[in-house]
Amino acid sequence: MAKKSSVEKNKRRIQLVKRFAGKRVKLKEVANDMALAPEERFAARLKLAELPRNSSPNRVRLRCELTGRARGNYRKIKMCRIKLRELASYGLIPGMVKSSW
Secondary structure, eight states: OOOHHHHHHHHHHHHHHHHHHHHHHHHHHHHHOTTSOHHHHHHHHHHHHHSOGGGSGGGOOOOOTTTOOOSSEETTTTEEHHHHHHHHHTTOSTTOOOOOO
16 A cells, blocks of 8 residues: 555646646647747746646656555556456456466
8 A cells, every 4th residue: 555645645736737737738839839929939838837847747646546556557447466466366357367378
């Protein structure tokens, strides 16, 4: 089980990303629009830099939904490899069977 503070910090980051997503997209469009004047683009980049750091999507860490583990996660099911194998062994994941050869 991961530290509760790490899991909560990641949840706060997810909320910030959602809250500033629209503003961030608009500023990025202005900043990357080559048809605009350089001053306008530079001003948009400055405003983008003033946004909270944790509102950037790449600051969010992929964590296991069950344990909060940060390493060895599968993106599609948002679960770490350990819990995935445990649930598969109990037959709780449809279509997944333990391999043997």
